[in-house]
Amino acid sequence: MASPSIALLTDFGAGIYVGAMKAVILGIDPSATVFDITHDVPPQAVEEGAFLLAAVIPFLPPACICVAVVDPGVGTTRGALALQTPSLSFIGPDNGLLSGAFSDAQRSAAAATDAAEPAPMPLPPAARAVRLSNTRYFRQPVSNTFHGRDIFAPVAAHLATGVPLDSLGPSVDEVLVFPPWRARAGPDGTLAGRVLSVDRFGNLVTSVRASDLPSSGMTVEIAGQHFQGLSRTYQEGPEFVLYIGSSGYLELARRDASAAEAIGARQGAPVLVRPEAAEQGASGQERRP
Amino acid sequence: MASPSIALLTDFGAGIYVGAMKAVILGIDPSATVFDITHDVPPQAVEEGAFLLAAVIPFLPPACICVAVVDPGVGTTRGALALQTPSLSFIGPDNGLLSGAFSDAQRSAAAATDAAEPAPMPLPPAARAVRLSNTRYFRQPVSNTFHGRDIFAPVAAHLATGVPLDSLGPSVDEVLVFPPWRARAGPDGTLAGRVLSVDRFGNLVTSVRASDLPSSGMTVEIAGQHFQGLSRTYQEGPEFVLYIGSSGYLELARRDASAAEAIGARQGAPVLVRPEAAEQGASGQERRP
């Protein structure tokens, strides 16, 4: 049977750091299938990295070993984890980056609000996690600033070759997890969210979920500007297009241009969704299902 | 026998979209060899993507399955294709992006000029194409904005595992194709072309082909500036260097710097090649064969 694949997500960009991780992996498991999720997480943006990882998790191959490294606390006392769910394995720092390994229901316990800080929460019954401490599976010497190369990559490769999870270190019962990305509903039905990520096209991905949108029309305010109507494709609407993106969140695009540049919005910008009264719902673009 | 390789070309840049496609492919065909042609096609630049793909096609491995996604019309009524030539397979939107699968002779029929719009043209006898419609080979649910992940990637992986082309959908007889990239010759022998692409070094790749260059000397005008002489390497000439690039087109480089920045030219800038009378041919740099 083929080795499981190893997927990498980091904020290392285009330099040599990812190459060094791949070199270490292939030195331990020459038959590994290594692929990149992305290395373009903004530097040290742990929560955005967690969100981007969560967006790809539903598509990962069975038994995939996912190594994620956005790790401003590298070399400090922050923990390092290997975590297994019934279908996937995750390796990375214990700083919230692996939040997507948990379901929303599990993560809801972590905090009451759409906070940007991770909180400790117990592992669900189906998952197992260990703190990486068995130096036998590290590359020696371990640097203080590059655990991706010296700890996470070699541990992933050893896991791919069949080393059992329990060999990597002692079990842990709690890990740091971000609350679900989801806009909060106010008493008047207004949803208050934020921009979670900006993609290569300048499309703004918000924390507002399709399932939370009002069933009648709505006005969406992002970075102080107002947009109406929900489109199905980028080609609808004269300029700006609101639509449900490929991860199930409300997004704003500008036709053939960057919405982020056009309205001066970036990661973290506030997003408000105000339902329209039924009699006002006919304005703007047609609502599609 | 090894699976055929799967090559990817998109305008998705460095974010998670390419990673999601690879995850889907490896979930269907764990033994697939996936590699990147480029993901740096300028956003939504269908013609430039087609040109860049065409430049790499002669080098693709036998039986390679090439997935190309530059797709501003995603989710609209634009078609989606799988196309097979005797040596390669192509999967992508029917918007001209796959033009390089056809020979120049075939593409010349598509339009009379160096136009930037694709036109429908019949498939040559040796090629077969189907419209992707069999949802059995799609990933469900299919999003409206990310067919790369939900249609093109899984179809490519199924093709790699041996699913026959005909299973993917009904045959089509016509696909959209850009005319050949080639400068037009005026009555006085002047060639009128344009800049097709700018590479990482700031080198300008023009639509003027080596085989169309005048046999005597020439003056080349790009973005209103004039250049003379044809060099063989980047090290010749004091500053700017005209040379035949690795795809057979006339290019302009600036020694140890970016020609594009230096003269303020970008994709689409007009290029004029004027033949010199023989008596003037001695000026500028020596012409090499």
Add this chain to the structure above:
Amino acid sequence: MASPSIALLTDFGAGIYVGAMKAVILGIDPSATVFDITHDVPPQAVEEGAFLLAAVIPFLPPACICVAVVDPGVGTTRGALALQTPSLSFIGPDNGLLSGAFSDAQRSAAAATDAAEPAPMPLPPAARAVRLSNTRYFRQPVSNTFHGRDIFAPVAAHLATGVPLDSLGPSVDEVLVFPPWRARAGPDGTLAGRVLSVDRFGNLVTSVRASDLPSSGMTVEIAGQHFQGLSRTYQEGPEFVLYIGSSGYLELARRDASAAEAIGARQGAPVLVRPEAAEQGASGQERRP
């Protein structure tokens, strides 16, 4: 036994050039495991490319074939090499880029100073090298400007399939090598070095080695600004952090930001390390071992 892996390092950036090299490799050796070290070497920066390659070499898998292309002299009379050490193979231009294949002791003979120019030096006994000249292993026709695709990639693939080094061309006894990257010690104990590279985070990697640092405290001057104290992680220190990077060189980071931007320093900026007298050593941050 699996084929050896093929690692690529270039200054080709995100465009199609790397994809063309991979296509050529997989056309010759469909079972090759190809991975990227980096393609983000600054354009035509041969010495920085050599430094970055040297930083990854200790981590390459056994028998790895490393193809490196930073090659402003492509198409001129500069040589092209394949070089084998007991554990690795290297393929690239003979311009100093492959310096990391040699030990410091070997490279010290190349020049007396921390010069930025490579010098010819004899091969050590354990290494073998040939000048690439057997066109049978090239892709035809060979372009003048893209030997990565037409010479280096196909030669690497043939080597991976078992073609012996000696078949590639005649032996060479000397190759161009940069002197070791190492700050010079002045008579008063001051170390004079420079910034060798800036990474994605804006961290400045200097030519000052950990082993050369004064055992008492020190003041470090980079681009005219002064820093003190040596930290172990990015989280120490209020703003700027001096630390030993993952390749054993002194680095400067700015906490959660770019040190390069903050102080306006780039590759080549001068670095001075002045030892402090013991009685002054208590200022600044605590020194860690």
